[in-house]
Amino acid sequence: MPNAVLNFDELNILTREQIRDKVEAEIYSELPEKKVDRKRCEDIIFDLLTMAYAYGLNKAGLELDQSLPVNDGLMRESVYGETAGETAFERMTAHIDAASPGIESGGPTAVDSATKLIDQLTVLIDTEQHRVANEGILDGANDYQRQHPERIVMKTWQTMLDDRVREPHEWLEGATVPLDAYFYTDGDRALAPGGFQSAALNVNCRCELDVTAI
Numbered sequence: 001m002p003n004a005v006l007n008f009d010e011l012n013i014l015t016r017e018q019i020r021d022k023v024e025a026e027i028y029s030e031l032p033e034k035k036v037d038r039k040r041c042e043d044i045i046f047d048l049l050t051m052a053y054a055y056g057l058n059k060a061g062l063e064l065d066q067s068l069p070v071n072d073g074l075m076r077e078s079v080y081g082e083t084a085g086e087t088a089f090e091r092m093t094a095h096i097d098a099a100s101p102g103i104e105s106g107g108p109t110a111v112d113s114a115t116k117l118i119d120q121l122t123v124l125i126d127t128e129q130h131r132v133a134n135e136g137i138l139d140g141a142n143d144y145q146r147q148h149p150e151r152i153v154m155k156t157w158q159t160m161l162d163d164r165v166r167e168p169h170e171w172l173e174g175a176t177v178p179l180d181a182y183f184y185t186d187g188d189r190a191l192a193p194g195g196f197q198s199a200a201l202n203v204n205c206r207c208e209l210d211v212t213a214i
């Protein structure tokens with residue numbers, strides 16, 4: 001992982017369609033062998049989450065106008081972070097375990113099982129990359145705050161402003177709080193999108209933090 005992540009102005013996270021294409025290509029290439037390569041799936045997830053973290057750090061750096069280097073330990077903590085007691089990799093393993101008997105059986109059942117697995121891994125990666133990207137923004141903003149104790153870093157909850165935004169997140173649209181404060185909604189709280197206790201409030205979330213220093 002290069003330290004000069006901030007040189008990439010165009011750093012972005014993948015759309016759901018791009019994730020799906022990647023996962024589909026991987027799973028379909030393994031169908032003839034009737035076996036899903038867990039290590040390769042793990043590598044894909046690790047790469048995408050690492051990229052999402054870098055995207056978040058980069059976004060915070062652009063908004064705060066300062067180069068914020070990657071802290072490898074914090075990045076790993078985020079990539080291997082647990083949601084409701086499980087890491088992305090544990091969830092991946094559970095999905096592959098569930099799909100494997102169908103895939104190994106071959107025939108039309110194999111395609112059904114593979115399709116279901118592709119859907120599950122796509123949602124998993126999409127959800128996790130948003131959590132990790134927002135943690136990258138938080139980590140970057142915290143780094144900036146430590147370097148500039150005279151400033152006050154604030155964070156704002158931004159939804160995608162379309163009709164797919166769930167109501168509890170719509171309530172948070174534009175909410176601005178100090179960096180270390182929680183956002184409260186629907187009986188739960190989070191430091192950033194993807195950080196709720198309830199999986200239902202995290203899955204499929206596309207919200208992002210904006211950060212600013214006053």
Ligand SMILES: [Zn+2]
Pocket residue numbers: 159166169193204205206207
């Ligand atoms: Zn959301």
